[in-house]
Amino acid sequence: MGKIVTISLGGATGAAGFTSDAQASAFADTIWDTFLGGSSSTRPFGGAVLDGVDLDIEGGSTIYFDSFVNQLRTLASGANKQYYVTAAPQCPYPDAYLGTVLNEVGFDAVYVQFYNNYCQLTSFSNANDWDFSDWDNWAKTVAINKDVKIYIGAPASSSAAGSGYVDVNTLANIALTTRSQYSSFGGVMLWDASQAYANDRFDAAIKSAIIEGSGGSSSSIPVTVTTSTQSASSSAPSTTTLSTISSSTPSTTTLSTISTTTTSTLSAPTGAGNCAGVNAWVANVAYIGGDEVVYNGHLWTAKWWSYADIPGGVAGDWTDDGACVAAALRVGQFITPITRASLYR
Structure with a gap:
């Protein structure tokens, strides 16, 4: 069906x-x-x-x-x-x-x-x-x-x-x-x-x-x-x-299972450190607990589901994991696939 x-x-x-x-x-x-x-x-x-x-x-x-x-x-x-x-x-x-x-x-x-x-x-x-x-x-x-x-x-x-x-x-x-x-x-x-x-x-x-x-x-x-x-x-x-x-x-x-996945065609930036290969935070993407992003030169981890809440903002949705050793991401750059939903019936 x-x-x-x-x-x-x-x-x-x-x-x-x-x-x-x-x-x-x-x-x-x-x-x-x-x-x-x-x-x-x-x-x-x-x-x-x-x-x-x-x-x-x-x-x-x-x-x-x-x-x-x-x-x-x-x-x-x-x-x-x-x-x-x-x-x-x-x-x-x-x-x-x-x-x-x-x-x-x-x-x-x-x-x-x-x-x-x-x-x-x-x-x-x-x-x-x-x-x-x-x-x-x-x-x-x-x-x-x-x-x-x-x-x-x-x-x-x-x-x-x-x-x-x-x-x-x-x-x-x-x-x-x-x-x-x-x-x-x-x-x-x-x-x-x-x-x-x-x-x-x-x-x-x-x-x-x-x-x-x-x-x-x-x-x-x-x-x-x-x-x-x-x-x-x-x-x-x-x-x-x-x-x-x-x-x-x-x-x-x-x-059976269905999943919706967001992917991109950009390649990961080069560089070492805890931010290498991590996405830049994007305002119109929903994040779930455990997602990592780069924002203002820092690595951030989502505490729970959030949407349009800036890392470090008053909502408190993100944990600041410290400054990046190396991060060559542009604002809005999107790198790795993120699976958003799964449906079972």
Whole structure:
């Protein structure tokens, strides 16, 4: 089937909204032409055609979003490939922002954020708080698409969310228990890829734990990893959601891997010392814990995920490892490949 890559709209600090059905439909046309199956002089990903849209609306208004989704469905109806529409609501049911639109149009998958709320993963043993049953009931009795799958959204590290993080074994047990109880269960979504990678490859660990919990067979729960992609030629990050969707049951899902990698064609500078061969810091590249850069003649190591935070700045994202013995890098020079995200399903 390959890997499904969708573009996510909204976010924790977004306040998106439409003022009319016509505006919503027009924006759907723009998304279709810019990222999906249409054509435009502006295609950020060139000839790559994404597989759909994810709605992560956590602010503003969702009035007219049904027109946005319906227009996307109309445009995709005559396409030679399938396109997907997904959503990422908060776990309190119904979701404060997406609740209405979830009931008005069909979704292929819903990635419920079981963190930063009373119904988070750490409340799994509390039947009064853990509410996957409410989402399962919605999927079976309210949702337009009765085949919609519900994913458990989980933080990939303790720093990925304000609360709700659980370790790999706990998350695997929750996922396996939930799968055994609810047929709408679709898999596990992690926020986000960079922090999963920095957290001892939390993504790989949860995949392994779930396989073992399934008896070691090739069938497993799909794991979705969400990431942000940045281009060195762009001025702002473009957020995408890497996700897996399957119309089959979880027991028939196989595991495979996708990675997004940034590479360059520049050669490493000559010179000895602790900075030889290390990249210069670049403002529009996301870094994860352990990444090394050169900035103002010093070697710096990232403490955790960061974006556009200057080494030595007030954010405190970088550790100063001292002055370089030799560094012939220009500002913005980019040398070694950096892998940014991995997706398992």
